[in-house]
Amino acid sequence: MKLSDYSCDVLIVGSGAAGLSLALRLAPSYRVMVLSKGPINEGSTFYAQGGIAAVFDQADSIESHIEDTLTAGAGLCDRDAVAFIASNARHCVQWLIDNGVTFDKHQNPPSEQPYHLTREGGHSHRRILHSADATGRAVETTLVSLALAHPNIQVLERFNAVDIITSDKAALPGPRRAVGAWLWNRQRERVETCSARSVVLATGGAAKVYQYTTNPDVASGDGIAMAWRAGCRVANLEFNQFHPTCLFHPQARNFLLSEALRGEGALLRRPDGSRFMPDFDPRGELAPRDVVARAIDYEMKRLGVDCMYLDISHKPADFIRTHFPTIYEKLLGFGLDLTREPIPVVPAAHYTCGGVMVDHQGQTDVAGLYAIGEVSYTGLHGANRLASNSLLECLVYGWSAAQALCATLDSLSAPASLPSWDESRVDDSDERVIIQHNWHELRLFMWDYVGIVRSTKRLERAQRRIQLLQAEIAEYYANFRISNNLLELRNLAAVAELIVHSALQRKESRGLHYTLDYPQALAHAQPTILTPITPR
Template sequence: MKSCDHRCDVLIIGSGAAGLSLALRLAPSYRVIVASKGALNEGSTFYAQGGIAAVFDQADSIESHIEDTLTAGAGLCDRSAVTFIASNARHCVQWLINNGVSFDKNAGGVSGQPYHLTREGGHSHRRILHSADATGHAVETTLVSLALSQPNIQLLERFNAVDIITSDKAGLPGSRRAVGAWLWNRQLERVETCSARSVILATGGAAKVYQYTTNPDVASGDGIAMAWRAGCRVANMEFNQFHPTCLFHPQARNFLLSEALRGEGALLKRPDGSRFMADFDPRGELAPRDVVAQAIDYEMKRLGVDCMYLDISHKSADFIRGHFPTIYHKLISLGLDLTSEPIPIVPAAHYTCGGAVVDNQGQTDVAGLYAIGEVSYTGLHGANRLASNSLLECLVYGWSASQALISTLPHLSAPARLPPWDESRVDDSDERVIIQHNWHELRLFMWDYVGIVRSTKRLERAQRRIQLLQAEIAEYYANFRISNNLLELRNLAEVAELIIKSALQRKESRGLHYTLDYPQTLAHARPTVLTPDFKA
């Protein structure tokens, strides 16, 4: 045991909308450390284009938001969780507004509604608040600026969380609970300890497990893997949302074309210019993402082509440039003009609908360990996420977790000493090429076998491959000093195995999980819950 390198009241792992909103709510009373794997804003929040769903229009209703979410979730949402989040949406978004986030407004306050609300797939009303087509940028930069000004918030950049430290590992008396974490300081290349009264996972999703993704490089499933290793249940890991419209271009492989484009009239077309969504769903381009992604995937395979096209050129150039300036300028830099031509698109892994099982305050199965945002399974998303509910979930759980922590933290203490990281039996690796080889193999077979369309044979093939990879990674992890790539590979392999196990258990097609062997949808929807073989 040694004295801790870092000590705080609350350790938050992750610096996106969930983590920073929680930190800011706790900062008036508690010392908070926010550990960010990369730069503070290098997460999915920063790149979110569309917006945040909340009922601000008098013609809309919370009940309508609930029903749209339940419909998009293909019968697998938890109604109580959906109701909880939709009912708390407005005051959590208003908190953002009060803290300086600027959302687009209507000229002259149309119909008494000051904010310009857009509509996205699966929504029956215009209820998406946005900041042009860079809402995440507006949210993240505002939250980072506020956090930097708070003396009670310490921000650690380029610190990878390695694992959660629980009281039994630390030899502390009493019931088992989270008391800190091991953090790898990437600049000094050493593992440090951080002790805390409570630990919060706000690490985002795991879309990097796939070869093609809209997510930034940091989305490697770290929090889900750490929660699983700590003894937490995970649920619905088979439901990986593929965004239908990722730009198909060699110089921008993860650039997203916002769903708000389709909300404002963009059409999906085949290479010959003909539309196809009406062949798959009466809602056309505004069908939920699982329907649209499967339709695009089907047409690409049927025609043997590399991509489909998204076309909004029938709208005025001023309208397009005014509503989608970020997308317009990015495409211009690549030689594409959104105002005058169809844009090549393909589906790409986008959002992890499952995660660590939590209650309405973000509490996991391990006392003192919380999970908020994309890392968690709340029951909101079901078998498919409704557009623009993701940032909303981050904000609502940043609020609700703060309420729970404010009531429990006074009764807890952070340990003064924690077990040090043991590197006495490891060496520096002279074969780092193994990590890169395993990394590419993992992402490729997940794309090929556990993608938009699945089969039992493909899943079983993936399961055999992941078991071999897991053995190699475990041996490598036991013998060599850690690195960023090794930590991410270890977590991605863990999450890939959970995805495959979950997919094999679901003997039906529902939402984002479509399998050729079980194309029907069962009458009764049940979440897939995995419980670790864990002994405290």
């Protein structure tokens, strides 16, 4: 045991919309530390294009938002959670507006509300508030500037959380609870400790487990893996959303073409120019993402081609440039003109619909440990996430977790000392190529075997490969000093195992989980819940 390197009231692991909104709500009364694996704004929030779903139009209703979410979730959403989030959407978005986030407005606004609301797949009304086509950037930059200026918020950039420290590990009396975390200081290349009254995981999803993803590199499932090792249940990890329209270009690894394009009239076409979505769903291009992604995947395989095409060139050029300036400029850099030609697209892993099980305040199975945002399973998304509900979930749980923490923190204390990290028996590794090889192997077979279309044989093949990788990673982790790549590989392999285990348990096709062996949906849907045998 030694004195902690850092101490705070609340340690928040992650610096996206969920983590920063929570930090700002807590900061007037408590000392908050925000951990960012890279630069503070390098997360999924910053790259979110579409917007935030909330009922601002008088012609819309909260009940309609609830029903659209339930429909997209293919019978697997928790209605109470959906109603909780939809009912609290407007005041949480208003909090953003009050804190300086600007959303697009009508040039000649109607009297009842000034905002330009767009519509995306699965929504029955226009209810998406947006800042052009870079809503995430507007949200993240505003929250970052507020957090960096607040005296009660300390930001640690380029730090990884290694694992949660619970009171039993720290030999503290009383019920088991989270009391801090081990941190990997990437600049000093050493493990440090942070003690806290409570710990919040806001680490985002695990899309990096797939070879092709729209997510930034930091989305490596860290929070899910840490929570599982700490003793938390996880749910519905078989439901990984593949965004239908990621740019297909050799120089663009993960550039997303927002669903708002289809909301404003963009059409999906085969290489010969013909439309295909009406053949799959009467809602056409505005069908939910799982339907559109499978349709694109099917047509690519049927025709033996590398991509399909997204076409909005029939709309006025000024309209396109005004509503989608970021996408327009980015595509011009690749020699593509959104106003004049169809754009090549393919599906890519985009969003983790399952995660760490929490209640309405973000509390996990471990006392004092919270999970909010994409890392969590709230019951909102079911078998498929409705577009623009993700940033909303971050904001609502940033608010509700803050309420719960403010009600409990004063009765808790942060330990002065925590167990130190033992590096006495490890060596420096000169075999980093092994980590890179395992990393690429994992992401490739997850794409091939656990992708948009699955089968039991493919899943079992992936399971065997993961078990071999896990043994190698455990041996490597025990004998060599850690690094960012090793930590991410360890977490990705843990999450991959949970994804495959979940997928093998679901004996049906529903939403984002489509298996050739069980192509029909069961009459009654139940979440897939995994429980760790013992904390690791």
